[in-house]
Amino acid sequence: MTDLAERRGMETNVYQPAEDSHLLAEVAAGDIDESDLVLEVGTGSGYVSEFVKNETNARVLGSDVNPHACSNARERGVEAVRADLVSPFRDAVFDAVLFNPPYLPTDPDEERDDWMERALSGGESGREVIDPFLDSVGRVLAPDGRVYLLVSSLSGVEEVVSRASENGFSAVALRDESFPFETLSILKLIR
């Protein structure tokens, strides 16, 4: 998500796959197997879900708060439902939950009211979507379930790890990749 200004100006309602999407897709696919039931929160275009499904043969559901994203993902063959985080899903069902969240710290005075902003903005701290995700994802995880969460140095990796820990998770970074303005990491969270 390095070319922010450009992305904000894009004439689209749906976040298009970028370096963060590729990183999450590749790392998660390498750690998921056929028997896993997988949820991708914030599926956007459906790219990550489709990639993981094709690479692993696992069943992958996608959810997104943005109805245009759900339509895009369905066009790719992803089973997508409109949802806020994990709210409509049953307890203890998913073996793996993936999320490439909106994480850019954003000045409240500059916050816009459109779908690209919902895809990019993590509010003032950069963690305003990540925190409620960490507080709620444990409910839908199967007993040995795990979370693959993309985090950026821009939104504070230590703070994310600490919030995960308050929710009973330990975190390990499976991959870090540096870009000119940020480092992206994939955290695997387990209980």
Ligand SMILES: C[S@@+](CC[C@H](N)C(=O)[O-])C[C@H]1O[C@@H](n2cnc3c(N)ncnc32)[C@H](O)[C@@H]1O
């Ligand atoms: C950075 S984009 C990632 C899209 C896609 N997963 C990818 O990696 O290319 C974040 C996505 O999260 C969605 N989103 C934001 N807030 C959400 C929420 N509360 N519940 C579900 N999805 C949300 C956005 O609509 C957007 O599609």
